[in-house]
Amino acid sequence: MATVEEVHEATAPHAGGHEAAETHGQQHPIRIYFLIWALLFLFSAFSYFTDFLPDGLIRWGLILLFMFLKAGFIVAIFMHMAWERLALIYAILGPPLVLLVLIGLMVVEGDYTLLTRLDFFSEPPPITAPEH
């Protein structure tokens, strides 16, 4: 740690104390990486075993739960988001939230397409327009 600091100070004498400390980057104990690594294996195994459950809210809920846990650990620890400043965290994680709107719109649109297809593809078209 000290040597890195010295070299950095020597090579970037113009940098202020603030920046100098930050460009050291993300140094964290290796133990936490091993822990997260093990957890990712565990959750992957769990999500694999959801495939043997019957379809239903429990299975889908578990798929989503393990998915978000894995995604969260990867972003927070492996991608070091947990140690970044809030300005960066919100700038990166905020915009993807608008995808929820897209998902919502596409669910509505998909349902509409399905109903339209069921209406027109599976039965002969009615002679008189029924009330919808």
Add this chain to the structure above:
Amino acid sequence: MAQDALAREEPEGWRSIVADWSGDKQTFHVPWGKAMMWIFLVSDTFIFSCFLVSYMNVRISTTVPWPNASEVFALQAFGHDVPLLLIAIMTMVLITSSGTMAMAVNYGYRRDRFRTTALMLFTAGFGATFVGMQAFEWTKLIVEGVRPWQNPFGAEQFGASFFMITGFHGMHVSIGVIYLVIVAMKVLRGDYERAGGNYEIVEIAGLYWHFVDLVWVFIFAFFYLW
């Protein structure tokens, strides 16, 4: 840590965002390469989200039953059909590679060039293994008659979604392998040592690699398990 060195008081929470975004100063207190990689990854998130959302949309709207992924992607092992066997192995390979990449970043900041290079090459090797298994999977499905416009198992949109999503992800993995090998070679050659011992590039390459793993988490959940 960094902030403690400063004499002035550092705002916390929401005030830190206002402080970072206001005034004539750098907003993100990270190296520019890292900020740019993050912004690229956000845009890539939107691309993959478009694929996954369109997959959701065609799957909702089709009147034909969707093929059962655990049967389509089953493999014969020990005389049984094991559902999603190859996919499970691919998932484990990718997670392993993420772990070795995290280690490489750590050793990079310790300026341990040989361990960093070795771990990055391991990561690239796992990535190449992943792509190889994906090629096997594609071959198997193509031989079985899956095409972007038809397949023998059910809804036609299955093939289009499958080739598009896994193909685009596989391309990302392939590019990641090339990227990692290039950076690993530069680490080994001592380029960053000459540049003042700055190994941020390993972390930036790592961000890309972890993102590829992250996307696979979502593909695994939505395409293979759902």
